[in-house]
Amino acid sequence: MPATPAISLESGESMLAKGPEELNRFMASTLEPAIGSEMPQLGVRYKNLSVTADITITEDVTAKSELPTLFNTVAKAFARVSPMRRVVRKEIIKNASGVFKPGTITLVLGQPGSGKSALMKMLSGQFPVESNITVEGEVTYNGVAQNEIIKRVPQFVEYVPQTDRHFATLTTRETLEYAHKFVGGGLVEKGAETFAKGSVEENLAALEAAKAYYKNYPDIVIGQLGLQDCENTVIGNALVRGVSGGERKRVTTGEMEFGMKYVSLMDEISTGLDSAATYDIICTQRNIAKTLHKAVAISLLQPAPELASTSSPLVA
Known part of the structure; x- marks a missing residue:
């Protein structure tokens, strides 16, 4: 018979009673025997990746300082009708290689403008590749080329954007619950098929833990990100007063946690956060990566020394 669960599954608060690190370890140790292997894993590799954009620039004839002669006046009039244009090639990413x-x-x-956001968007399949964009190199997921599964990439790779875009009139809790229901609140309905590789007791324990985890996941995210004080406050925007900038950034981070993705790409999550809040989020992500075998990449501008020490590799 399996031992009594070390974590109470009654509510999100009780599941976090011993901290998010202990909860993640408990979930991994409970689910893996029933799955028959370690938690699903996904590695992202990019090799010689280059992205360039052809930008059309129109010359501003009104900006030139010339004598107001009749010839110059007529020339400017014609230039306005048919302005001079030239195409400039802008390098967004140049010959980058790496692996998460x-x-x-x-x-x-x-630095700003170095291509961090573009790299994150490329690897998450959310970079807007248009006719003026040229992409060279290769991106693979567990050895599968990106172009073969481009439409499915967002299903297992999450991208946490640098900008915060929310429904201003929804509260923090409503925002997270909406995300939960929209991208996978009913995933455990297939649990009988997923958790069938262990003993009967292990399978039942895994199914019970998974159901409790999904049922209380919004509460778990709120607790992990310290959003309890603003969970019933509207998000707000420039016209509607709501949560603070740092709280809004944490809501953005939490919103993208839903859906059980295997790779998390987080773009400048420290914007609006103090060093202590940033450190807590990164430590939580590190524990998730280690216990649930998730690949996590976080782009930062100038991390504090204690933040740099929490990660294994660095990409500059």
């Missing part, structure tokens, strides 16, 4: 391994957390460092 399961079970590790990677910091991606770079």
Whole structure:
């Protein structure tokens, strides 16, 4: 018979009573025997990746300082009708190579405009590739080329954007519950098929833990990100007063946690957060990566030394 659960499954608060690290360890140790293997893993590899954009620039004839002669006036009039245009090639990513391994957390460092966001979007399949965009190199997921599964990439790779976009009139809890129901609140309905590789007791324990985890996942995310004080406050925007900028950033981070993705790409999550809040989030992500074998990559501008020490590899 399996031992009494070390974690109470009654509510999200009780599941977090011993901390998020202990909860993650409990879930991994409970689910893996019933799955028959370690938690699903996904590695992302990119090799010689280059992204360029052809940008059309129109010359501003009104900006030129010339004598107001008749010839110059007529020339400017014609230039306005048929302005001079030239195409400039802009390098967004240049010959980048790297790998995000399961079970590790990677910091991606770079100055503004260095291509950190573009890299995150490319690897998550959310970069807007249009006719003026040229992409070279290869991106693979567990050895499968990106172009073969491009429409399915967002199903297992999450991208936490740098900008916060929410429904201003929804509260923090409503935002997270909406995300939960929209991207996988009913996933455990297939639990009988998923948890069938262990003993009867192990399978039942895994199914019970999974159901409790999914049922209380919004509460778990709220507790992990310290959003209890603002869970009933509207998100707000420029016209509607709501949560603070740091709380809104944490809501953005939490919103993208739903759906049980295997890879998490987080773009400048420290914006609006103090160093202590950023440190807590990164430590939580590191524990998730280690216990649930998730690949996590976080882009930062200037991380504090204690933040750099929490990650294994660095990409600059």
